[in-house]
Amino acid sequence: MFMVDILMCLHTDQHFKLLFTFTLSLVYLYYDMKFTLQKESNTLSARAGLIQTDHGQIETPIFMPVGTHATVKALSNDELKTAKAQIILGNTYHLYLRPGMEVMKGAGGLHQFMNWDKPILTDSGGFQVFSLAHLRKIEGDITTFRSHIDGSLHQFSPEVSMEIQRTLGSDIVMVFDECTPYPCDYEYAKNSLAVTHRWEKKSKDYLRSKDPMWDHTQALFAIVQGSVYEDLRLESVKFLTDEGFDGYAIGGLAVGEPKQMMYDLTQSVCDALPKDKPRYLMGVGKPEDIIHSIARGVDMMDCVLPTRNARNGSVYTWDGKINIKNQQYRNDFTPLDPTCDCYACKNHTRAYMHHLYRQNEILGMRLNSIHNIHFFIQLTREARKALLEDRFPAFYKDFFDRYRVEEDHGEANAIHRENRRKKFEKK
């Protein structure tokens, strides 16, 4: 009756405006990113699902290419779509520094700026502030840092990160967190987790107190932290699921801990997470890690590996990684992978790609990138297909029977990196 009373006092065009605002409010009020669990493996924890966003549907498990500076390096949007990319990442820290939020507002958000009409997930900037930026200092909820580009001084907080991601207009927003390094002692991990949880709650409170800046809704994912300590990880799951988010990411893994530790923690966390929300393992990874993670219940993964390695000449096949710069490909007039239907494999030979690599030609980096992104996405698509057809365990076995897993030097590198960082910070 109240509504009718109001409507009675208004002109027709005012009616329309009011009705529009009211409908929009309802959409926001009842908005909940829709995740449909389609299938679970009988013997492994793997699952297939569907995520619905305002920019379209995402079929999980899914590999998400990384578009740090509003471009997935070396690829066009058309090439990403041909590779069946369903969602890409943008980096909050990088995009905040360049092109900056003034340009992003002028453009109408990241989708418009880069002309990408499918879903986008943005990270919170936390990981980059703690790994890339210089002279960072945490005081309360404010992290002060210097840009790695020009040394200029900036401050991030949960609210700032949310405001940047509101401006970017990503379909999936990540909470602001501290990503613990490896190795990390228990005390540090515990204290860091408390801070992260406070920041995650603040992220949610801020984002949900505002309307989206552009004409589509934004889901918010929490990040489970706790370093390599299972009790902290489970405590984190408890806190975050009690709080309630649209999805749950696992952060602070794939930072150099032994592979088995990463797989086991992924399994524990996934087992504790609710089944009706998507799970995202951040920064993973190599093809073997992707399959291991899917088998443990992960739905979404991202990594710079396929594009970064492509520019170094490393390309992936179902038999393992090969390096196109090797002399053996000089006179090899077969495609990279005869079973692959990417543009590079359908049109060019290993000999040509070897030549382009040696000449440092842009087309060489492009062809390698096209192939690798195609391969990583195909990997998750095939896993999904196997799940839907009730044959995931066989797919898993076949993959590891064939794929030549590389030796892992991650831990040694991480320890070296962490020692150097500590030494640097003492100065």
Add this chain to the structure above:
Amino acid sequence: MFMVDILMCLHTDQHFKLLFTFTLSLVYLYYDMKFTLQKESNTLSARAGLIQTDHGQIETPIFMPVGTHATVKALSNDELKTAKAQIILGNTYHLYLRPGMEVMKGAGGLHQFMNWDKPILTDSGGFQVFSLAHLRKIEGDITTFRSHIDGSLHQFSPEVSMEIQRTLGSDIVMVFDECTPYPCDYEYAKNSLAVTHRWEKKSKDYLRSKDPMWDHTQALFAIVQGSVYEDLRLESVKFLTDEGFDGYAIGGLAVGEPKQMMYDLTQSVCDALPKDKPRYLMGVGKPEDIIHSIARGVDMMDCVLPTRNARNGSVYTWDGKINIKNQQYRNDFTPLDPTCDCYACKNHTRAYMHHLYRQNEILGMRLNSIHNIHFFIQLTREARKALLEDRFPAFYKDFFDRYRVEEDHGEANAIHRENRRKKFEKK
């Protein structure tokens, strides 16, 4: 009767083989690259024509993108075709050094190696030997030089250049010549021309004594030299047309001489050349040079400018060259050229391209290259259209009324370059 006698003695499959060989011989014997003159301007020397090759037709006037290392830098074959590229260049000197002739033979020639099914023109390697290679020494018809990549010792001659181009399998082969520098005194130019003419005849004798290596015919173009001296240029035209070639190129221009001198010499040479053969002005040039050259009777042009400048952020429009790195484009959400239908202009804004340039992103170089190649080819296509529609003088006038011609620093640079070269050679 002789043929019948032979055929009577053979089995059926032998008949077929013989018939095939005989037909092929006839094709080679009577082979003459077909050039059809379609239209001439009434008031200017411009003309429209058609060149028929075994890899398809070329509509002239035409701009030919340069694919030095078996790739037009930053572009895929599909992108070249979308830009309506009808013929591309390959560089004999570069391809001889890398990937080398063993790989090229294994691939089945340059078309196969790079999977380009349209016409290819290869230069003779002469220009690069004299401009890029180190420690070159001419003894008789043998030019000895050191590779600019690894210092290894190599020898070129008219015969070697022809053999390399046979292996590359280009549709249009260029004779081996010496490209005189600018400035160049009369005596040097006269002596060089004598050597060049001897080499051109040797090139023809060698190439025509052999069957093509692959299953298509190769046309041979002569190169008119004579530096900036009109009498030498006309002497060169006389010698070469008496000798008879499939087409005639003008070499040794666009090397730093004043622009008016280049235009005047182009006019004199074109006026003296036969009308029924295509004319190719080598290494030209800027958009204004292209239009000036077409107006003087040139049919084909090539230049690295559109791709090289693209990588430096310079992009071309009908109003002139702009540099996308300029701050003024930071918040400019319009396309580079609203009237252009290339992928970059149809999909992205100046602000996005400015951002990609600042970030040194490969996609930035790609979009700029796509646009520039599209623009240069469109330039010649529009000129051709105007010719066919009997309105070339109006097109010419409209172009220069609108296009902001840059100041020319070519001569000063060339004099500086030549002085440095002479100083280096004295050491």
